[in-house]
Amino acid sequence: xxxxxxxxxxxxxxxxxxxxxxxxxxxxxxxxxxxxxxxxxxxxxxxxxxxxxxxxxxxxxxxxxxxxxxxxxxxxxxxxxxxxxxxxxxxxxxxxxxxxxxxxxxxxxxxxxxxxxxxxxxxxxxxxxxxxxxxxxxxxxxxxxxxxxxxxxxxxxxxxxxxxxxxxxxxxxxxxxxxxxxxxxxxxxxxxxxxxxxxxxxxxxxxxxxxxxxxxxxxxx
Amino acid sequence: xxxxxxxxxxxxxxxxxxxxxxxxxxxxxxxxxxxxxxxxxxxxxxxxxxxxxxxxxxxxxxxxxxxxxxxxxxxxxxxxxxxxxxxxxxxxxxxxxxxxxxxxxxxxxxxxxxxxxxxxxxxxxxxxxxxxxxxxxxxxxxxxxxxxxxxxxxxxxxxxxxxxxxxxxxxxxxxxxxxxxxxxxxxxxxxxxxxxxxxxxxxxxxxxxxxxxxxxxxxxx
Amino acid sequence: xxxxxxxxxxxxxxxxxxxxxxxxxxxxxxxxxxxxxxxxxxxxxxxxxxxxxxxxxxxxxxxxxxxxxxxxxxxxxxxxxxxxxxxxxxxxxxxxxxxxxxxxxxxxxxxxxxxxxxxxxxxxxxxxxxxxxxxxxxxxxxxxxxxxxxxxxxxxxxxxxxxxxxxxxxxxxxxxxxxxxxxxxxxxxxxxxxxxxxxxxxxxxxxxxxxxxxxxxxxxx
Amino acid sequence: xxxxxxxxxxxxxxxxxxxxxxxxxxxxxxxxxxxxxxxxxxxxxxxxxxxxxxxxxxxxxxxxxxxxxxxxxxxxxxxxxxxxxxxxxxxxxxxxxxxxxxxxxxxxxxxxxxxxxxxxxxxxxxxxxxxxxxxxxxxxxxxxxxxxxxxxxxxxxxxxxxxxxxxxxxxxxxxxxxxxxxxxxxxxxxxxxxxxxxxxxxxxxxxxxxxxxxxxxxxxx
DNA sequence: GATGAATGAGACTTCATTCAT
DNA sequence: AATGAATGAAGTCTCATTCAT
Numbered sequence: 001x002x003x004x005x006x007x008x009x010x011x012x013x014x015x016x017x018x019x020x021x022x023x024x025x026x027x028x029x030x031x032x033x034x035x036x037x038x039x040x041x042x043x044x045x046x047x048x049x050x051x052x053x054x055x056x057x058x059x060x061x062x063x064x065x066x067x068x069x070x071x072x073x074x075x076x077x078x079x080x081x082x083x084x085x086x087x088x089x090x091x092x093x094x095x096x097x098x099x100x101x102x103x104x105x106x107x108x109x110x111x112x113x114x115x116x117x118x119x120x121x122x123x124x125x126x127x128x129x130x131x132x133x134x135x136x137x138x139x140x141x142x143x144x145x146x147x148x149x150x151x152x153x154x155x156x157x158x159x160x161x162x163x164x165x166x167x168x169x170x171x172x173x174x175x176x177x178x179x180x181x182x183x184x185x186x187x188x189x190x191x192x193x194x195x196x197x198x199x200x201x202x203x204x205x206x207x208x209x210x211x212x213x214x215x216x217x218x219x220x221x
Numbered sequence: 222x223x224x225x226x227x228x229x230x231x232x233x234x235x236x237x238x239x240x241x242x243x244x245x246x247x248x249x250x251x252x253x254x255x256x257x258x259x260x261x262x263x264x265x266x267x268x269x270x271x272x273x274x275x276x277x278x279x280x281x282x283x284x285x286x287x288x289x290x291x292x293x294x295x296x297x298x299x300x301x302x303x304x305x306x307x308x309x310x311x312x313x314x315x316x317x318x319x320x321x322x323x324x325x326x327x328x329x330x331x332x333x334x335x336x337x338x339x340x341x342x343x344x345x346x347x348x349x350x351x352x353x354x355x356x357x358x359x360x361x362x363x364x365x366x367x368x369x370x371x372x373x374x375x376x377x378x379x380x381x382x383x384x385x386x387x388x389x390x391x392x393x394x395x396x397x398x399x400x401x402x403x404x405x406x407x408x409x410x411x412x413x414x415x416x417x418x419x420x421x422x423x424x425x426x427x428x429x430x431x432x433x434x435x436x437x438x439x440x441x442x
Numbered sequence: 443x444x445x446x447x448x449x450x451x452x453x454x455x456x457x458x459x460x461x462x463x464x465x466x467x468x469x470x471x472x473x474x475x476x477x478x479x480x481x482x483x484x485x486x487x488x489x490x491x492x493x494x495x496x497x498x499x500x501x502x503x504x505x506x507x508x509x510x511x512x513x514x515x516x517x518x519x520x521x522x523x524x525x526x527x528x529x530x531x532x533x534x535x536x537x538x539x540x541x542x543x544x545x546x547x548x549x550x551x552x553x554x555x556x557x558x559x560x561x562x563x564x565x566x567x568x569x570x571x572x573x574x575x576x577x578x579x580x581x582x583x584x585x586x587x588x589x590x591x592x593x594x595x596x597x598x599x600x601x602x603x604x605x606x607x608x609x610x611x612x613x614x615x616x617x618x619x620x621x622x623x624x625x626x627x628x629x630x631x632x633x634x635x636x637x638x639x640x641x642x643x644x645x646x647x648x649x650x651x652x653x654x655x656x657x658x659x660x661x662x663x
Numbered sequence: 664x665x666x667x668x669x670x671x672x673x674x675x676x677x678x679x680x681x682x683x684x685x686x687x688x689x690x691x692x693x694x695x696x697x698x699x700x701x702x703x704x705x706x707x708x709x710x711x712x713x714x715x716x717x718x719x720x721x722x723x724x725x726x727x728x729x730x731x732x733x734x735x736x737x738x739x740x741x742x743x744x745x746x747x748x749x750x751x752x753x754x755x756x757x758x759x760x761x762x763x764x765x766x767x768x769x770x771x772x773x774x775x776x777x778x779x780x781x782x783x784x785x786x787x788x789x790x791x792x793x794x795x796x797x798x799x800x801x802x803x804x805x806x807x808x809x810x811x812x813x814x815x816x817x818x819x820x821x822x823x824x825x826x827x828x829x830x831x832x833x834x835x836x837x838x839x840x841x842x843x844x845x846x847x848x849x850x851x852x853x854x855x856x857x858x859x860x861x862x863x864x865x866x867x868x869x870x871x872x873x874x875x876x877x878x879x880x881x882x883x884x
Numbered sequence: 885g886a887t888g889a890a891t892g893a894g895a896c897t898t899c900a901t902t903c904a905t
Numbered sequence: 906a907a908t909g910a911a912t913g914a915a916g917t918c919t920c921a922t923t924c925a926t
Contacts, residue, residue, distance in 0.1 A: 176425070501923085685910080
């Protein structure tokens with residue numbers, strides 16, 4: 001029975017040698033899983049291949065993750081947690097909302113462009129990560145809620161600053177933003193063609209932010 | 222081996238009783254398949270269940286569609302064909318580009334709202350309709366190209382009429398539009414909550430069309 | 443329920459128009475079946491393909507033959523009957539036993555060489571015509587017994603004439619002859635290479651008939 | 664994916680417990696498969712039944728053999744390999760060609776007589792071991808070539824020694840020998856009746872070797 | 885009588901999960 | 906803890922046979 005990753009990693013930085021080795025193994029598996037899921041999709045990814053690519057036996061995977069579902073969930077959780085950390089830094093930056101959102105767009109598009117990215121794969125339904133997996137993993141849901149919370153806060157801040165139109169309710173604007181950050185949206189333009197992530201980020205920003213009526217001045221106030 | 226509808230349907234509007242019954246059966250299967258694919262996704266949808274829901278035997282499915290792949294392909298093809306037909310009517314309507322796009326948004330969101338819609342499921346990668354299926358079905362590809370062509374034309378017309386910003390290249394605007402029409406974008410708002418399709422269409426339109434500098438007047442004409 | 447081919451074709455040469463048409467249909471099916479069985483083997487031959495090649499509907503096949511087994515059985519029966527008729531002519535010819543057996547060898551090898559022959563496919567186990575089919579069709583068994591009877595008689599005659607060695611019992615000699623007449627024996631030499639049927643017939647005859655002690659003279663007479 | 668026995672069985676006679684158990688399992692499956700194929704023929708043999716008879720689960724069969732085709736191929740390969748080994752011993756024996764061929768006949772007929780033999784099933788087309796399987800397995804082809812090579816060499820030696828007639832080319836004599844060694848040839852005489860393998864071997868030898876013109880003396884030298 | 889759509893048992897194969905070593 | 910052989914449910918697809926039209 002796979003044990004939960006202990007209790008408080010912060011309190012005990014190195015719970016022991018064992019604990020560290022265990023974490024490394026798990027990371028190794030997650031890394032292999034990430035690649036295989038990205039290549040084949042959830043349904044077609046075989047535990048066999050994940051284990052092989054991680055250089056371990058199939059059974060060992062189950063020593064760390066109770067099921068295939070748990071494995072994807074853990075993978076998504078990790079990716080989203082990292083993303084939330086990055087988001088927190090971004091949100092705290094002393095920049096206009098527009099600038100911060102543009103950095104977000106650039107960050108995500110660059111990842112989509114660079115590699116067989118997996119970041120944010122799970123923010124939407126895409127990839128066959130059926131709702132089932134999300135629904136049965138409370139941690140995943142709360143992580144997604146964190147992401148949504150950060151983004152909603154940023155949007156609200158943008159509205160207060162007059163950078164974003166008030167006319168569109170925050171949930172709708174949030175959904176719009178998420179849709180445009182999803183790999184499915186611009187993947188073909190980014191990977192198979194000649195559109196640079198930075199250029200795309202600028203264009204999407206142009207769409208999201210109402211152009212300024214007069215001389216590039218902010219109409220707010 | 223499923224046979225193509227053979228000779229000349231135009232010459233003989235009802236090629237015979239058999240021909241009609243055959244078409245009805247195929248439609249019945251497609252209908253059941255549509256529901257199951259929507260519920261379970263491509264990978265988890267079982268031919269067994271599709272047959273059961275259609276009230277026929279498993280083997281009968283294979284009398285009409287050579288494989289599971291062919292079945293989804295036929296399903297998508299039909300849905301997209303119908304959508305193209307609807308699009309052609311829309312594009313020809315004597316309305317501003319904005320009005321026509323709003324009708325498009327309303328049409329799609331209403332379908333997403335009303336039912337377990339499947340329309341346009343296949344415009345994006347979503348649902349695990351893996352690229353493989355699209356790549357191996359030329360008819361699907363050309364249908365998708367038709368949709369994209371219609372929408373691109375509409376966007377170009379909007380730019381010429383000054384309704385849409387020139388700053389965003391048509392391919393990017395097209396990808397944006399498609400992303401916002403995808404079920405994944407606003408599904409949760411439309412189905413599980415209280416956002417009306419018409420309201421959403423208005424908001425999305427508001428995002429896509431740059432607000433008018435002066436007095437909310439329409440610049441066109 | 444397929445009706446047995448009536449009772450006495452000899453007494454009523456043309457039982458009626460219907461009867462003749464029926465027989466033609468059956469012959470058409472048998473012809474198609476012969477080709478498909480030869481190409482694919484019993485197990486891989488599909489009734490569908492036989493019907494298609496005969497230009498009729500699948501169901502029609504079952505109007506003439508109660509089952510796939512019955513179809514092969516009828517096919518074999520017909521081929522063996524024809525062979526028996528040919529054998530009867532041969533046996534009655536005013537020739538030495540050796541000459542008659544050489545004619546038999548030539549007849550069979552020529553057929554194997556010429557085409558995708560099917561003659562005698564069923565004399566042995568070959569082709570997956572499992573014993574089951576033979577055992578459950580008395581007519582097939584009696585036909586095979588006829589063939590074996592003719593050949594055994596010929597062998598016995600050869601022994602009495604001193605052309606064949608007495609040392610080998612007739613059943614063994616018969617089995618030997620049958621084995622050497624089987625398609626499997628020399629098929630590869632006859633079809634993919636340059637061995638003429640006549641040459642092969644001479645060689646096999648050389649093997650079966652003990653060479654003549656003195657001066658190549660025939661001891662017979 | 665069944666793995667090849669890997670590295671060097673010679674260096675490590677018992678590569679480990681696992682390796683031995685693996686080989687035993689494979690042998691168990693091959694044994695069961697041998698029986699089922701012999702009884703039902705290739706097409707009618709079900710993996711289900713093979714597994715059941717081996718007392719294992721269906722999936723386990725696929726742990727050792729990638730497909731039904733591979734299973735028969737491995738089975739045939741093993742049987743032919745063993746036969747080649749036996750042949751090599753035979754060929755090296757200090758006996759006349761006739762004596763050696765008689766031992767070969769006896770060996771094969773005894774196996775056919777004793778059991779539901781499967782040895783040499785694959786030397787001919789019999790059993791529906793369709794050409795496809797042979798063509799797609801190079802190892803099988805080379806094994807068969809080995810058998811044919813050994814036998815052809817023996818035949819040639821017999822010709823040089825004057826024991827076999829020069830009149831019949833070696834390929835034809837080889838095909839004749841193979842046909843007479845095939846289970847189909849004398850199976851019914853050996854199994855369902857009272858012909859002893861040794862007696863049959865003597866008779867077939869009598870057929871293959873031209874009787875000696877004078878006084879039972881060997882003409883050679 | 886002919887048709888061909890429908891049936892449904894059964895074949896092969898895959899793979900997440902378990903468990904003895 | 907690690908291994909990987911074993912399991913068996915489930916999936917896709919085939920095809921001989923039946924039967925309503």
